Structure formats: structure tokens, C-alpha cells
Amino acid sequence: MKKIIARIAFGMAAFALASAASAQVKPEDQIKYRKAGYSYMMSWNMGKIKANLEGSYNKDQVAAAANAIAGIANSGMGALYGPGTEKAVGGQTTRVKPAMFTDKEGVTKVAVDFNKAANNLAKVAADGDAAAVKVAFGEVGKTCKACHDQYREE
């Protein structure tokens, strides 16, 4: 739990320091990377867990997918919302809403909720109990939706 808190704290610090950290990554690459993390890698791994919960359950596949999601969640993606990434740039489109860059309190809440839920899913998935994974998976889904509802255009 200490580790989880430390990771979330780091994630938050990364977000707060987005301007500094993202200076090294071009705005269009920040958008590309954040889409790769959320829309592609996380979607793919969430989809695998969903398929396991709805079909035959492979503990190793679910644990691996949950670890990938948690690993990405903990990697400081907040740094990919730096200046110049509020709208399409360099051929990269984005559905991010302006509030993502102004509502610090709200963004911190969805980020912390998501990281906690993702880390919990990885922990639960390691134990291999499908019923518990179903609950933890639903919790992650809720945090995805909370962020999309508030900070992403349809």
C-alpha cells in the first residue's frame, strides 16, 4: 500500500511538473504517446481481461494484462499533457477538453482514483480469483469513464 501511495504521489508530482518534464517531448509526440497508452495499450489489455471474465478464465493472461495496465498507469502519463497539447498539433488529433488543463483538483481526483483502481486490479489479478477480479475490473472501468466523461469529447 505504501508503494501504491508513493506511485500515485509520484504520478501527481509528474503531473504538476508536466511543463518541465514534457519540454523534452514534442507536443505531437506527447499526444501520440498518451493515445498509445490509454486508447491502445490499456484498451487492448482491458479487452483481454473482459474476454477472460466472459469466457474461459486464464489467470496468467489476466495477471499479465492487469500488470501492463498498472505499469502504464504508474508511468507518469500526466507529463504527456504539457503546453501545446490542448488541441491538434503536428498531424496528431486529440479529444481532450480544455478543463483537463485548468481543473487541477478534478484531474488529480480522477488520476488518483484511476491509479488506485489499476494497482488494486493488478494485486487482485495476481491472486487469481475471477470473482474478485470482476469487481476490481469494474472499478477500473468506472475510473476510465469518470475521466472520459469530464475531460474527453465524445
Next chain:
Amino acid sequence: MKKIIARIAFGMAAFALASAASAQVKPEDQIKYRKAGYSYMMSWNMGKIKANLEGSYNKDQVAAAANAIAGIANSGMGALYGPGTEKAVGGQTTRVKPAMFTDKEGVTKVAVDFNKAANNLAKVAADGDAAAVKVAFGEVGKTCKACHDQYREE
């Protein structure tokens, strides 16, 4: 170590079963997801580790980046090289060489080498010794290059 071997074994099994597993994911999405994992998420996180090794070293950032890389490496990306992903499809381009789909032995070797190196980097990064991370990071880089040299067009 047992866990690492188990993960690699699972990765290999995932690769072997690519046809079955990838049936659920459209070929163009498989290409999109594998590019997201390798070209975007891993590049970004490798870049962060490199920046830490060349500048001021933040143990937490390096550990988080290494965990993201390992998490993705262990997620069974072999399943994203299913039938129909040998060439551009549905607007998704790919630089994959035909040998990726025929050289089973060679592909297994680069995949196992990469997974081992990525898991070792995560382990070493957790300890926080920058000199050791530099070595482990170099080993991961070599396995990236080995695969690109053999199975990716320039």
C-alpha cells in the same frame, strides 16, 4: 526468477496461440496495438530512462518507466502478429518483415531475450543503483535492436 520464466513461457504460448487469440482483434487493430506498445509506450519510457541516466537521476521515475516496459513486454504482444498483419491493412502501415511470421525459432529467441532483459531492468531499477541500471538498460537496448535488425524494415 520462476515468475520471469513463467511470464516468458506465457509470452511464448501466447505467440504460439496467436492465431486463436488474435481472432478477437482485427488485423488493423493488432498492428495499431503493437505499434502503440513498442514504438510509442516503450520508446517513451526508454527515453525517460536514458534522460535520467544522462542527467539527474530520479529513482522513482526510472523504476516506474522500467515497470511500464516490463508490464508491456509481459503482456503477450506476440498475439498481435496474427494472420493478416503481415502488411498494411485498414489504413495501418507496418514495417514488419515476412521472417517474423516464418522464423519461429529466431523470433522465440529475440522475444525471450527481450522479456528477460526487460524484467531484469525492472528488477534492477527497483534497487535504484544508477550504474547497474545503465548496464541493464543497455542490455534491453541490444534486444530491441536485435529484433529490429532481423524483423523490421529500416
